[in-house]
Amino acid sequence: KVRKSLREHSRINYADLENGLTGNPYKWKRVLDSKSFVNHKFPKIRGDQLTLDWIRTFGLDEPIIIDNPEGLEMKMPSKDITVSYIAATVGYDTPVDVIEQPSWNLYQWANYFDGPKRDQVLNVISLEISGTPLGDSI
16 A cells, blocks of 8 residues: 655656756745744954953853954955956856856856846855955955
C-alpha cells in the first residue's frame, strides 16, 4: 500500500529549472511575513563600549547588537556602493566564483548584475578584496 502524506508539497516546474528560472523570488518573503518572531534577547551596546574589559566582564557567549559602530575603529563601505564600483576598484579581471557560471571575472559579473536582463539568480560564492584599493578603504 502506498503511503500518502497530507503535508502540502510544492510543485516543481522542471522546464523552468532547465531554463535557469528558479520560481517566485518572493516566496520566502511571504513565508517570513506570515510568521511572528520572538524579540531577541541579545545585549545592545555602542561601538565605543565594546572593549576588552567589556568582553572580560560579559563574555562573547552570545551575539551582541552594536547600535552605533562609532568607536570600533572600523571603516564601513558607503551605503551607496555598487557592483560596478567594486569591480572597478578590485579589478575587472579578478576571478570571481559564481554559481552556474564557471570562470567569470568581475567585469562579467558587473555587466550581468547591472544589465537590463537578469534572467537567472546567480550567487557570488566569495570575493577576496584584501590587498586591493577597496580592501584598504574598509
